[in-house]
Amino acid sequence: MNCDQHLGFHTRCAQCTADRLEALEWLAGLGEAWTCLTVRRAGYPSLYAAERALNRAGRGDIATRMKRNTHSLERGALA
Numbered sequence: 001m002n003c004d005q006h007l008g009f010h011t012r013c014a015q016c017t018a019d020r021l022e023a024l025e026w027l028a029g030l031g032e033a034w035t036c037l038t039v040r041r042a043g044y045p046s047l048y049a050a051e052r053a054l055n056r057a058g059r060g061d062i063a064t065r066m067k068r069n070t071h072s073l074e075r076g077a078l079a
Helices: 014-029 036-041 047-056 060-068 071-078
Strands: none
Touching: 014 036, 014 047, 014 060, 036 047, 047 060
16 A cells, blocks of 8 residues: 555655555445544554545545444444
C-alpha cells in the first residue's frame, strides 16, 4: 500500500496520500470501525488527522461509513 519511492507514508507525497485514502476505503469495506488503531493502520497519526484529510479530499463518506460500523466492536466486547 506504499508508493514506490517511500518505505512508509510520506506527508507531502501525492501517491502516499492516495494510498492512505485507498487503505481507509479498503478497511471500511472490510467493516472496520472508526478507531485510532484503524486509522493508524492506514498511515494517519490520529482520528482528527484522518478525518481532516478525508474531508479535504472530498471523501468524508468513508469516515461516516466507518463510524457506523460497530459490529466488529460488539463482537470483541462479547468475546
